[in-house]
Amino acid sequence: AQSVTQLDSQVPVFEEAPVELRCNYSSSVSVYLFWYVQYPNQGLQLLLKYLSGSTLVKGINGFEAEFNKSQTSFHLRKPSVHISDTAEYFCAVEGTGRRALTFGSGTRLQVQP
Amino acid sequence: DAGVIQSPRHEVTEMGQEVTLRCKPISGHDYLFWYRQTMMRGLELLIYFNNNVPIDDSGMPEDRFSAKMPNASFSTLKIQPSEPRDSAVYFCASSWDKNYGYTFGSGTRLTVV
Numbered sequence: 001a002q003s004v005t006q007l008d009s010q011v012p013v014f015e016e017a018p019v020e021l022r023c024n025y026s027s028s029v030s031v032y033l034f035w036y037v038q039y040p041n042q043g044l045q046l047l048l049k050y051l052s053g054s055t056l057v058k059g060i061n062g063f064e065a066e067f068n069k070s071q072t073s074f075h076l077r078k079p080s081v082h083i084s085d086t087a088e089y090f091c092a093v094e095g096t097g098r099r100a101l102t103f104g105s106g107t108r109l110q111v112q113p
Numbered sequence: 114d115a116g117v118i119q120s121p122r123h124e125v126t127e128m129g130q131e132v133t134l135r136c137k138p139i140s141g142h143d144y145l146f147w148y149r150q151t152m153m154r155g156l157e158l159l160i161y162f163n164n165n166v167p168i169d170d171s172g173m174p175e176d177r178f179s180a181k182m183p184n185a186s187f188s189t190l191k192i193q194p195s196e197p198r199d200s201a202v203y204f205c206a207s208s209w210d211k212n213y214g215y216t217f218g219s220g221t222r223l224t225v226v
Contacts, residue, residue, distance in 0.1 A: 032213050043117075043204055043217035051213055090156065094213065099144055100169060101215065103156040 002027040002093045004104035012110045015083055021076040021107045023091030033074040034092040034101065035065055044090060050074065061085070086111045117218035119205050125224045131193040134221045137186055138207030146215060147180055147190050148204040156204075162188065195225045 007022040025031060032051050036044040048059025055067040065076045074091060088108050092101040118137040126132050138145050147159040160170040165182045173180070177196070182188040192199055202222050206215035 034214055036217075043219045044206075044215075045217070046214045049214050098169070099163070099208070099210075100146065100158050100161050102158070105155045 002029075002031060002095045002102045004091050004093050004102055006091055006104035006107050008107050009105065010108045010110065012112060013081055014112050016080050018079050019077065019081050019085075019109065021089050021091075021109065023074045023076065023104060025072050025074065025091070025093045027072075027093060027095055030096045032094045032096070033065075033067060034094070035059065035063070035074075035076050036090045036092060036103075037061075038088045038090065038106075040087075047076070047089075081109070081111050083111050083113060085109060117205055117207050117216050119203075119218035119221050121221060122219065123222050123224075125226065126195055128196055128225055129194045130225075131191065132195045132199075132223060132225075134190040134203050134205075134223070136188045136190070136205030136218060138188070138205070139209075139216055140186065142207035142209050142216070143185070144208040144210065144215075145182060145188050146206045146208070147188070148206065150202045150204060150220070151200075159190070159203075192223075195223075197225045199223060200225050 003026045005024045013019045034049045035047040038044045048057050050057045050067045058064045063078050088106045090106050091104040094101050120135045143164050146161040149157050158172045160180045162182045180190045202220045204220045206217045208215045
């Protein structure tokens with residue numbers, strides 16, 4: 001089985017500042033890793049994913065994440081945030097052999113002017 | 114492509130009534146997932162299908178919940194009888210075997226009073 005821990009429930013940040021949202025996972029098998037964003041009253045939208053290869057993954061809206069196998073982490077970063085990035089962000093893991101995502105509890109990113 | 118379509122968007126029902134949630138996946142996607150989102154428990158996988166066949170229903174809370182996928186373009190999640198603790202946002206998502214990462218619908222917000 002897999003599990004995901006998002007260490008911060010809320011992250012306040014000023015506009016144009018950098019941000020990092022932390023995610024750690026646990027799994028006994030190889031995994032695929034994902035970040036999703038959820039805007040108010042909407043479904044989840046895929047930001048980026050790591051399947052294999054380069055450990056630095058670039059996604060939509062200027063976000064990127066780095067897979068660190070030794071630390072079992074997949075932190076999400078953006079060098080300069082905008083007000084429109086205010087949303088809930090979910091880290092998720094899928095173990096090889098089972099096509100179902102396990103989600104973390106989410107991190108609410110609050111971008112202030 | 115219209116994306117994953119869920120109906121209704123909102124449902125308010127009285128305790129004890131039957132509730133049916135509907136989902137139309139993206140054409141060509143062969144995986145379909147039902148998730149439930151609550152403040153207390155976050156995003157929970159209820160059940161998923163592959164080629165219309167239920168693969169894992171271990172997340173279905175109890176016998177009051179049932180899900181069907183009679184064909185590749187339609188799935189239902191039924192709760193009978195409904196209880197106040199079933200109040201949540203229910204998401205449907207679909208995926209293609211060769212493309213990891215889901216496309217989510219906009220969700221159905223269920224309120225049981």
